[in-house]
Amino acid sequence: MSNERLLEGRLAVVTGGGRGIGAAIADRLAAAGARVAVLGRDRDELMKRARALTDEHGVEAKFMACDVADEDAVARAFDGIRRTMGDPHILVNNAGQSAGVAFTETTRETWDRMIAVNLTGTFLCTQQVLPAMLSAGAGRVINIASTAGLKGYSHTAAYCAAKHGVIGMTRSLAMETAKKGITVNAVCPGYTDTDMAASAIRTLVDAGRTEEDARKAITRVMPIGRLIRPEEVASAVLWLCSDDAASVTGQSIAVAGGEVM
Numbered sequence: 582m583s584n585e586r587l588l589e590g591r592l593a594v595v596t597g598g599g600r601g602i603g604a605a606i607a608d609r610l611a612a613a614g615a616r617v618a619v620l621g622r623d624r625d626e627l628m629k630r631a632r633a634l635t636d637e638h639g640v641e642a643k644f645m646a647c648d649v650a651d652e653d654a655v656a657r658a659f660d661g662i663r664r665t666m667g668d669p670h671i672l673v674n675n676a677g678q679s680a681g682v683a684f685t686e687t688t689r690e691t692w693d694r695m696i697a698v699n700l701t702g703t704f705l706c707t708q709q710v711l712p713a714m715l716s717a718g719a720g721r722v723i724n725i726a727s728t729a730g731l732k733g734y735s736h737t738a739a740y741c742a743a744k745h746g747v748i749g750m751t752r753s754l755a756m757e758t759a760k761k762g763i764t765v766n767a768v769c770p771g772y773t774d775t776d777m778a779a780s781a782i783r784t785l786v787d788a789g790r791t792e793e794d795a796r797k798a799i800t801r802v803m804p805i806g807r808l809i810r811p812e813e814v815a816s817a818v819l820w821l822c823s824d825d826a827a828s829v830t831g832q833s834i835a836v837a838g839g840e841v842m
């Protein structure tokens with residue numbers, strides 16, 4: 582798919598859009614002509630990202646600071662987006678956190694945080710955009726889940742449970758909206774070269790491995806033999822936003838170098 586401005590004028594909201602996979606997605610959508618609102622916790626990071634989107638791609642870009650797990654803050658952030666930019670045509674639920682911890686050591690706090698950020702955050706943000714998408718008879722919701730939404734991994738029960746939940750919600754909402762011009766899909770990255778993968782590597786180093794060993798342990802599970810690049814995840818998202826993908830809904834598309842099939 583060429584990078585022509587196929588999303589010219591559409592408004593996309595990308596949660597966790599300040600860095601990592603979310604920043605790559607915001608960049609790819611802006612390059613395709615979309616106006617973009619990046620939403621997340623780190624105001625400085627978001628402000629820089631929004632500025633870069635406008636400077637590099639000549640599109641309107643704004644930022645809203647909020648915790649996606651805080652219902653009131655989410656409502657305020659989306660009110661701000663609607664007031665200043667209009668109704669979103671595209672929502673990318675990307676904000677997320679992981680926790681690498683043994684099941685017996687998983688505290689209630691960790692469990693609740695994994696569900697709140699990864700699953701409830703996706704629910705809250707989607708509720709904010711769906712009414713206008715239903716009225717317009719058009720929309721795209723793309724949830725950045727994970728291969729951890731498709732299979733189990735050791736030491737990640739809470740994260741895996743949340744990401745499996747995201748995929749369940751994706752499938753169910755896709756059924757509800759299939760006749761309404763709205764598609765709802767999940768993109769499931771494997772280990773991707775961002776701060777999150779770096780922290781997974783750090784956890785192994787803290788447990789006594791060398792940096793090189795830790796990297797190898799992570800890439801060993803990936804048939805492609807390397808980490809996924811954030812831009813590769815962003816390309817899948819762009820395609821799902823395009824008119825070419827109008828009949829693709831309820832899917833969980835792995836961008837994982839062959840790790841799941």
Ligand code: NAI
Pocket residue numbers: 596597598599600601602603620621622623647648649650675676677678679698725726727728769770771772773774775776777778
């Ligand atoms: P990252 O840690 O580099 O970026 C996560 C972004 O989400 C940051 O901008 C952060 O501020 C934001 N965020 C976190 N908690 C938030 C909250 N409560 N409210 C608002 N914003 C919040 O992580 P990365 O790798 O870019 O991850 C993006 C998504 O991709 C996540 O949903 C993650 O679970 C998923 N993913 C990542 C993989 C990886 O190996 N990096 C693999 C599979 C899925």
